[in-house]
Amino acid sequence: MSILINKDTKVVIQGITGKYGRDQAQKMIEFGTKVVAGVSPGKQGTEIFGVPIYDTVLEAVQKHQANASIIYVPPTKAKDAALEAICAGVGLLMIASEGVPIKDSMVIKKVAREKGTWVVGPNTIGLITPGECMIGSLAHEFTSKGHVGIVTRGGTIAIELARILTEAGFGQTTIIGSGGDRVIGRNPVEYLKEFEKDPETKAVVLNGEIGGGKETECANYIPQMTKPVFAYILGRCAPPGKRMGHIGAIIGSKAETFEEKRRVLAEAGAIVVDTPWQIAEHLKKMGI
Amino acid sequence: MRLYEYEGKKLFKDMGIPIPASIKAANVEEVVAACEKMGFPVVVKAQVLSGGRGKAGLIKIVGTKQEAVAAAEHIMKHLAANELMLVEEKITATAEAYIGFTADDLSGHPIAVISRQGGVDVEEIAAGSGVVVKQPLDPELKAYKHIFLNMAKEVGFQGSVLVQVADIAEKLYEVFLKYDAETVEINPLLIDEAGRVIAGDAKVIADDYALFRQPELEEFRSQRDKLQSDVKSIFVDLGGNIGVISLGASMTMMVIDTIKYMGGEPANFTDVAGGASKQNLKDMALQVMQRAVDNSDMKAVLATFTLVAHPLRSAVEAVVEAYQEINPSVPVLVSIRAANAALISMSKEEAKKMIEDAGITWCENLDEAIARVVEASKGA
16 A cells, blocks of 8 residues: 555656656656656657657546646746646646746645645655655655655655665655645645555654744644654754745744744654654664 | 845835835935935835844934934945945824735645734734734635725724725735735835825745746846845855755755754755756865865865766766865765666766775765764864
């Protein structure tokens, strides 16, 4: 078991004919993800790596019963691509594009909510269920099948956490980069809820950052969970008012600081760790 | 990108939001000339991007030429190159209120806030006190007037002031939408003796990601110093003695946080936005290593990457070339993990050899590398 994606997930790639989309398509296909179609308006009838190209997401979905899509288009075009996928009825949509205007993200989030589409990102590395399905650019060789769910804000930290846990002998159910932007499709708390429901997941790693209220929202839900949550917050060294790479990683009010986020998460019952290696040590002790 | 008050007020004025009469001034002489043109008393305001100007003495009411000179001289000391002052009509306010809009990071909705009390501590006013009202808005809906009337009424505005507050709220929201803002605020919103409602200040934070479709904001941006918001590469000085070269915002935060947790002092956070070329990586390595030469307090440098698709050879060569160009005297440690795609360009063994041949220390594991660089930073 896993959350959101598994071996039966059928994926459409929007922007498959661009250089980046093409490279990522190749990696996903090599991994074994069921990439059933690509979309590139005006190029229907051609193929890339044996994957048929369609003009519209709707046709790709109808012909192949695709239930997920990933967007590799420039951020200025992400809103159009996202709304097309949502209206074509895909259940899961991943927006890789970095630099999507916040107003566009707000509209995407609103329409997705109305249509029931689960949006990962924007500005995300993607998600992977080891051994089954990878949507995005995670390094699958650093992951392994197991019982730990991982949800992060950033992309590189998702890979690093999976790598460190894999090296220590702890496999994962699903790993998700939820997105580094201020407004994202689904907030980390919604992944916690999915992991709580998933019978294979026995523990969850929640990675957060300074800035915004997404970790506080998690802290409100964690008391209802039966599974242990390891909270790993980044930004110990972040000076107030400085943007630490991600557009959302900036401290405004007190609730957005490193100390305060760790405090509310600890109070909610999460195991707050200082380094990724401490997660492995805890898992060892707990025998998970 | 945060706008200066005078930039924000220009957007407000264009939208029809009442603002005080004002003149921009670049030096003491221009302040005096502006005062004489407008007639005393006036307010002299520093045009800086930090908050809390009032407390810092950067907003001064002046009634005479001498006071104007003293105020301008004081404020000038706090301005960066090319920053200005604003000489503004003095409004005698009988009340100060607040209107703001911000993109909520949880719901993804714009949130409207109207408060009967303005001032520095608006965030501290408790919900449910009847003074402040917040409401999420539909980002696609067009009819807002009734929403803002209801909100203004709920916090106790009446009569002509009620109508003006709702009207200004509607226009301010138009500014928020039109210019792709993350946040817009009028604080204080002044209500004068005659019952006129006027924007006393303008806080506009524009979305950097949307500048491509905002020619007017791009114009503001181009007028600024290069050292202001440059989204291409990010370098944050953390004041410590361990230089950090890394890739990916979250990975880099993890590295500097772990250095700090293990008792070391990271010197910097860096991130190359939008795809890392070899040249970008080399520039970053040059920057960090050059600091290690220029600043005698620097004790060590750690270069660490987890490469998924970026070629291992490119990362190794970037670090080695920068090292050879700068030749830093402090120890440099390298620790790299590489996925299959990154290894096509070069094997791990070749990478290790090239690093060690250049006189750089290779560490197999990241935790070991961090422990060693912290240790090195504490050596004599």
